[in-house]
Amino acid sequence: MRNSKKPSWNRALLIALLILLALLLIFSRGYRAARRAVMPQSRTTTESDISELSKQTDVNDTRQQADLQKPTETMLYNIDRDMLLGFIEPARDTGFVKIIPEHASREGMYMREEAYKAFVRMREAAMMDGVELWIISATRNFNHQKRIWENKWEGRQQLFGGIYATDIADPVERAREILRFSAMPGTSRHHWGTDIDLNSLQNAYFESGQGKKVYNWLLKNAAEYGFCQPYTTHGKNRQGGYEEEKWHWSYMPVASGFLSAFKEMVSYDDIKGFSGWETAAELEVIEDYVLEINSDCL
Numbered sequence: 001m002r003n004s005k006k007p008s009w010n011r012a013l014l015i016a017l018l019i020l021l022a023l024l025l026i027f028s029r030g031y032r033a034a035r036r037a038v039m040p041q042s043r044t045t046t047e048s049d050i051s052e053l054s055k056q057t058d059v060n061d062t063r064q065q066a067d068l069q070k071p072t073e074t075m076l077y078n079i080d081r082d083m084l085l086g087f088i089e090p091a092r093d094t095g096f097v098k099i100i101p102e103h104a105s106r107e108g109m110y111m112r113e114e115a116y117k118a119f120v121r122m123r124e125a126a127m128m129d130g131v132e133l134w135i136i137s138a139t140r141n142f143n144h145q146k147r148i149w150e151n152k153w154e155g156r157q158q159l160f161g162g163i164y165a166t167d168i169a170d171p172v173e174r175a176r177e178i179l180r181f182s183a184m185p186g187t188s189r190h191h192w193g194t195d196i197d198l199n200s201l202q203n204a205y206f207e208s209g210q211g212k213k214v215y216n217w218l219l220k221n222a223a224e225y226g227f228c229q230p231y232t233t234h235g236k237n238r239q240g241g242y243e244e245e246k247w248h249w250s251y252m253p254v255a256s257g258f259l260s261a262f263k264e265m266v267s268y269d270d271i272k273g274f275s276g277w278e279t280a281a282e283l284e285v286i287e288d289y290v291l292e293i294n295s296d297c298l
């Protein structure tokens with residue numbers, strides 16, 4: 001009798017061990033996921049963090065793309081100053097998702113999940129009407145915007161109209177010229193993960209042929225999906241600020257929260273860390289650029 005019982009005891013012991021192992025695995029995965037969820041907002045991003053990104057495993061790669069088809073209720077973000085100023089790491093932040101290559105002009109771009117889901121629905125509706133929308137720029141962090149700004153400030157990139165910023169001696173006037181189309185680092189709506197540039201960075205594209213069809217479709221339908229054009233022509237809906245950008249669209253249900261938070265939390269002391277930052281207060285970039293948007297978008 002003793003001998004015949006022994007194998008069943010061994011089997012019970014083995015099953016118990018397997019259950020223990022499975023529990024350990026589940027707990028350690030849950031712990032890592034919880035750590036990832038809090039980490040991006042609990043610390044300040046540094047330049048070395050950003051350069052580390054390319055080596056990190058992308059936590060969002062494993063997201064089910066089918067998920068993007070499901071509408072979600074508006075998420076409440078705990079917005080902090082780093083999120084407003086662009087000190088973010090979309091590839092490691094669970095609030096962001098990667099834009100799939102078919103929707104974009106290049107790989108490796110991110111949007112806040114809710115904004116991207118809304119874009120996907122809008123894109124599908126546009127397709128039904130024979131209009132194709134694709135993203136050419138989405139979330140940009142502080143360092144990305146700093147590269148854009150300083151390339152212009154230092155004369156490495158031409159400005160609109162074929163001039164170079166370095167030809168303008170007065171720093172305030174130099175900044176004002178760049179500000180016609182580019183935001184200072186820390187003040188770009190592209191930091192928020194809610195704003196995208198579509199199809200072309202030339203207003204002319206949207207003024208004839210297929211581009212005009214795209215723009216007219218957006219004017220008629222984008223609002224239904226939560227999108228609006230913050231930088232319209234100067235005049236009826238806004239007095240100044242950046243020039244008209246027919247390509248720039250913003251997901252209002254989330255962006256309006258970011259804009260309110262920006263008003264509350266960001267001051268000129270926070271706008272620094274790039275060439276020409278000293279001109280921000282004199283140019284009143286918060287009042288005259290960040291807040292000077294199409295009143296329909298407020």
Ligand SMILES: [Zn+2]
Binds near residue numbers: 197247
């Ligand atoms: Zn833009």
